[in-house]
Amino acid sequence: MCPHRLMPLSAGVRVGDELQCGYHGMRFAISGACTLAPGQTHIPPTACVRSFPLVERHGLLWIWMGNRERADVDLIPDIHWNDHPEWTPSRGYHHVKADFRLTVDNLMDLGHESWVHLRTIGQDEEECIPNYPLKVNVLGEGLIRALRQMPNIEPPPFFAMVLDHYGRINRWQTAVSLAPSICMTDFGVYPVGTSPDDAYRSHVLHLLTPETESTTHYFWSVARNRRLEDDDLTQEIGKAITQTFDEDAVVLEIQQTQLEKYGGSVPRVAMKVDEAPIRARRLLEALVKRENEDPEFVYRPPLMIDDSTPELEMI
Amino acid sequence: MCPHRLMPLSAGVRVGDELQCGYHGMRFAISGACTLAPGQTHIPPTACVRSFPLVERHGLLWIWMGNRERADVDLIPDIHWNDHPEWTPSRGYHHVKADFRLTVDNLMDLGHESWVHLRTIGQDEEECIPNYPLKVNVLGEGLIRALRQMPNIEPPPFFAMVLDHYGRINRWQTAVSLAPSICMTDFGVYPVGTSPDDAYRSHVLHLLTPETESTTHYFWSVARNRRLEDDDLTQEIGKAITQTFDEDAVVLEIQQTQLEKYGGSVPRVAMKVDEAPIRARRLLEALVKRENEDPEFVYRPPLMIDDSTPELEMI
Amino acid sequence: MCPHRLMPLSAGVRVGDELQCGYHGMRFAISGACTLAPGQTHIPPTACVRSFPLVERHGLLWIWMGNRERADVDLIPDIHWNDHPEWTPSRGYHHVKADFRLTVDNLMDLGHESWVHLRTIGQDEEECIPNYPLKVNVLGEGLIRALRQMPNIEPPPFFAMVLDHYGRINRWQTAVSLAPSICMTDFGVYPVGTSPDDAYRSHVLHLLTPETESTTHYFWSVARNRRLEDDDLTQEIGKAITQTFDEDAVVLEIQQTQLEKYGGSVPRVAMKVDEAPIRARRLLEALVKRENEDPEFVYRPPLMIDDSTPELEMI
Numbered sequence: 033m034c035p036h037r038l039m040p041l042s043a044g045v046r047v048g049d050e051l052q053c054g055y056h057g058m059r060f061a062i063s064g065a066c067t068l069a070p071g072q073t074h075i076p077p078t079a080c081v082r083s084f085p086l087v088e089r090h091g092l093l094w095i096w097m098g099n100r101e102r103a104d105v106d107l108i109p110d111i112h113w114n115d116h117p118e119w120t121p122s123r124g125y126h127h128v129k130a131d132f133r134l135t136v137d138n139l140m141d142l143g144h145e146s147w148v149h150l151r152t153i154g155q156d157e158e159e160c161i162p163n164y165p166l167k168v169n170v171l172g173e174g175l176i177r178a179l180r181q182m183p184n185i186e187p188p189p190f191f192a193m194v195l196d197h198y199g200r201i202n203r204w205q206t207a208v209s210l211a212p213s214i215c216m217t218d219f220g221v222y223p224v225g226t227s228p229d230d231a232y233r234s235h236v237l238h239l240l241t242p243e244t245e246s247t248t249h250y251f252w253s254v255a256r257n258r259r260l261e262d263d264d265l266t267q268e269i270g271k272a273i274t275q276t277f278d279e280d281a282v283v284l285e286i287q288q289t290q291l292e293k294y295g296g297s298v299p300r301v302a303m304k305v306d307e308a309p310i311r312a313r314r315l316l317e318a319l320v321k322r323e324n325e326d327p328e329f330v331y332r333p334p335l336m337i338d339d340s341t342p343e344l345e346m347i
Numbered sequence: 348m349c350p351h352r353l354m355p356l357s358a359g360v361r362v363g364d365e366l367q368c369g370y371h372g373m374r375f376a377i378s379g380a381c382t383l384a385p386g387q388t389h390i391p392p393t394a395c396v397r398s399f400p401l402v403e404r405h406g407l408l409w410i411w412m413g414n415r416e417r418a419d420v421d422l423i424p425d426i427h428w429n430d431h432p433e434w435t436p437s438r439g440y441h442h443v444k445a446d447f448r449l450t451v452d453n454l455m456d457l458g459h460e461s462w463v464h465l466r467t468i469g470q471d472e473e474e475c476i477p478n479y480p481l482k483v484n485v486l487g488e489g490l491i492r493a494l495r496q497m498p499n500i501e502p503p504p505f506f507a508m509v510l511d512h513y514g515r516i517n518r519w520q521t522a523v524s525l526a527p528s529i530c531m532t533d534f535g536v537y538p539v540g541t542s543p544d545d546a547y548r549s550h551v552l553h554l555l556t557p558e559t560e561s562t563t564h565y566f567w568s569v570a571r572n573r574r575l576e577d578d579d580l581t582q583e584i585g586k587a588i589t590q591t592f593d594e595d596a597v598v599l600e601i602q603q604t605q606l607e608k609y610g611g612s613v614p615r616v617a618m619k620v621d622e623a624p625i626r627a628r629r630l631l632e633a634l635v636k637r638e639n640e641d642p643e644f645v646y647r648p649p650l651m652i653d654d655s656t657p658e659l660e661m662i
Numbered sequence: 663m664c665p666h667r668l669m670p671l672s673a674g675v676r677v678g679d680e681l682q683c684g685y686h687g688m689r690f691a692i693s694g695a696c697t698l699a700p701g702q703t704h705i706p707p708t709a710c711v712r713s714f715p716l717v718e719r720h721g722l723l724w725i726w727m728g729n730r731e732r733a734d735v736d737l738i739p740d741i742h743w744n745d746h747p748e749w750t751p752s753r754g755y756h757h758v759k760a761d762f763r764l765t766v767d768n769l770m771d772l773g774h775e776s777w778v779h780l781r782t783i784g785q786d787e788e789e790c791i792p793n794y795p796l797k798v799n800v801l802g803e804g805l806i807r808a809l810r811q812m813p814n815i816e817p818p819p820f821f822a823m824v825l826d827h828y829g830r831i832n833r834w835q836t837a838v839s840l841a842p843s844i845c846m847t848d849f850g851v852y853p854v855g856t857s858p859d860d861a862y863r864s865h866v867l868h869l870l871t872p873e874t875e876s877t878t879h880y881f882w883s884v885a886r887n888r889r890l891e892d893d894d895l896t897q898e899i900g901k902a903i904t905q906t907f908d909e910d911a912v913v914l915e916i917q918q919t920q921l922e923k924y925g926g927s928v929p930r931v932a933m934k935v936d937e938a939p940i941r942a943r944r945l946l947e948a949l950v951k952r953e954n955e956d957p958e959f960v961y962r963p964p965l966m967i968d969d970s971t972p973e974l975e976m977i
Binding site for chain 3: 033035036037038039040043052053054055056057058069070071072076078079
Binding site: 141144147163286287290291294300301303304305 | 348350351352353354355358367368369370371372373384385386387391393394
């Protein structure tokens with residue numbers, strides 16, 4: 033915001049590489065220094081704004097809000113799927129009125145699809161997703177993965193549509209959480225009797241930017257490995273995912289409201305579906321604790337998220 | 348709410364006689380016990396919801412939110428007019444953003460009609476309702492009645508319509524309050540020169556369920572004793588009463604807002620119209636005091652509300 | 663509000679010179695005394711409302727909310743331009759969700775026009791207003807004036823329209839603040855080469871009534887000295903000024919929100935454009951201090967606001 037009268041500079045205009053305040057026309061360079069104050073030649077040195085290290089990578093802007101000297105672009109994880117020629121993304125954004133950790137819970141919980149997303153990606157009750165075993169593994173500091181394999185199932189409407197195949201399929205799901213707030217849902221589907229190497233795959237990137245303690249900027253990108261040039265499909269996937277995340281947002285915002293009303297945390301009673309969410313929260317809490325206890329501690333997240341095709345035990 | 352992640356079960360679905368949560372599909376029986384947790388066979392005993400004794404009577408659901416062992420259906424007052432072959436009800440609901448006691452005040456105050464309801468049931472100023480004497484009597488524990496007789500008056504539009512008679516009428520009003528929150532307005536009108544036994548009568552039941560300290564679920568039912576099969580009249584009365592209670596709601600919500608702003612209670616200055624409201628509040632306060640002082644105290648409200656035709660002194 | 667059940671009397675009706683409450687029909691005289699309480703003959707003496715000295719002058723209502731005995735109509739400043747045969751006003755009202763002092767700041771700051779009002783009265787950047795010198799003078803107790811002269815400039819769209827002259831003009835601006843909350847913007851424009859005595863002049867009266875600490879009733883009136891009978895122009899000016907003040911309101915409300923979020927006051931860094939606003943605030947603060955320190959102190963504002971044509975140094 034402008035150091036003069038607190039106007040957000042986002043409400044001003046960009047002039048070249050500078051920002052101009054919409055109230056009195058003061059201009060600021062990328063460094064934060066004021067370069068022009070209409071009506072005067074001397075510019076007080078306190079008339080400057082704070083600037084932050086910012087870099088564009090993988091089609092996203094990465095901002096470093098901590099100690100400027102510790103900003104290190106080499107700590108940015110490789111999530112190239114959002115911006116890579118072998119993958120085509122459908123992208124979107126949700127403003128979620130809930131703590132980002134409730135969204136991480138939801139993304140790491142591969143058990144709610146049947147109920148929240150019945151009309152989109154959920155299986156029907158006969159083949160209820162939570163009945164398939166789930167393996168949860170910690171893969172590195174702050175990195176956890178849950179894997180579920182569902183062999184020989186009826187395809188939910190969304191998968192039947194993208195495969196253009198209405199017979200039975202094999203399906204796997206991988207839910208990944210990289211602390212503090214990057215998640216990836218990697219899933220693959222292929223018709224029974226075909227090779228997993230030819231699977232239709234999607235890497236759904238969930239890039240959560242906490243806004244306040246109870247609201248989250250939720251940027252998402254669904255990158256697929258098939259029919260890369262099919263713009264109609266890109267649109268259709270975008271629409272379907274928007275609808276799916278709309279359904280999730282309802283559940284998240286209700287939970288947030290209930291927590292504000294009743295206090296405490298969730299889950300109140302730990303069920304099996306909570307294994308991965310709970311372990312992901314513990315990884316995060318451990319990192320927070322270390323950072324609080326050791327001022328020299330630097331969290332170095334694993335840079336690569338393994339997306340190799342899981343060994344299929346199921347066909 | 349679901350004991351797992353606090354989702355309101357009202358946001359789920361009913362499956363047979365059980366409720367299914369909309370997040371992970373957990374199911375709960377009428378007792379509150381969890382009967383199904385998808386993905387696991389063992390159900391932790393803490394995964395249960397609180398249940399309440401509930402019974403349907405007189406076309407209404409009665410819930411007992413106190414100590415379960417004290418629930419006693421024989422304490423439910425007889426308000427059969429809502430669901431009885433000799434009476435035809437027009438029913439409705441208002442969500443009122445005010446303390447339920449302000450609504451009781453309003454219902455027991457037979458003096459505001461001329462001003463708040465001028466266009467509907469109010470008399471015009473020449474025959475201003477508060478100028479007719481009002482008799483207030485305590486009829487039992489928690490039960491109070493105010494009676495006003497208005498002989499030989501011009502009919503307000505609503506009564507002229509239901510009587511299909513535009514000449515002068517005799518009218519009486521009875522306002523009853525049964526602590527804590529059942530009110531009944533019993534009124535009768537009949538053309539001057541005819542018998543009160545043939546009066547058109549309405550029993551207006553006001554069934555107030557406090558939601559919070561400052562909001563009330565207001566269920567109402569206007570049961571009449573004439574033209575029982577006349578569905579058009581049932582609709583018309585429903586519309587007219589909705590409009591009348593809309594007018595009251597405005598006044599109640601303004602009072603609530605003013606009380607939150609300025610503190611204290613109403614009336615600030617006691618006027619004659621406040622006699623019944625003030626006495627009804629005192630009955631309620633006395634019951635609250637007894638309950639607070641004596642843990643064994645059980646409030647046994649009078650079961651019958653007398654609706655006999657008042658002795659007419661007026662023709 | 664009604665002393666009975668706190669209903670705002672503004673929600674009632676006027677009956678002759680009395681106000682009648684919309685709940686129970688109680689009536690109140692100009693003195694505040696209750697003159698009628700339906701249903702009773704004795705009226706309790708506490709059933710009265712507070713009344714305030716009020717007078718109509720210069721087309722406005724002036725209320726005195728302090729000690730009644732100190733009310734003195736002779737302390738009302740002469741702002742006759744709002745209601746005088748030699749001036750034609752365009753009048754309007756804005757409800758501004760900001761501290762009235764932020765509006766005074768804005769009105770005394772003759773430097774924001776280029777940026778906030780670029781499409782209406784702002785000069786373009788080449789002739790950026792803050793680059794013209796500004797003279798600020800204290801003219802009396804609580805009275806301050808800032809003057810800026812802009813010779814031989816391109817006319818902004820609004821002035822070209824009212825002058826019906828699209829060539830270069832001379833322009834002056836006078837911003838006046840009379841503590842606590844009367845401001846006047848006196849401006850004049852005339853084509854280069856003509857006499858300032860024939861200038862098109864406007865006295866823009868900004869009459870700020872604080873509603874709460876963070877909201878303001880902003881009554882305004884733009885009185886002009888030319889084309890007095892031109893009703894279309896009156897309308898056009900009203901529209902243009904509404905749009906201009908809409909633009910200001912956005913800036914003021916953002917500042918209010920930012921101050922509530924971050925605390926403190928503005929300006930955070932004093933710039934040259936803040937000279938008049940800061941001095942106007944100091945005059946106000948000095949008066950508040952004197953009033954707090956001396957219970958006998960009576961602020962006697964200068965009654966006349968000088969609007970003589972400034973000596974032009976510029977042609």
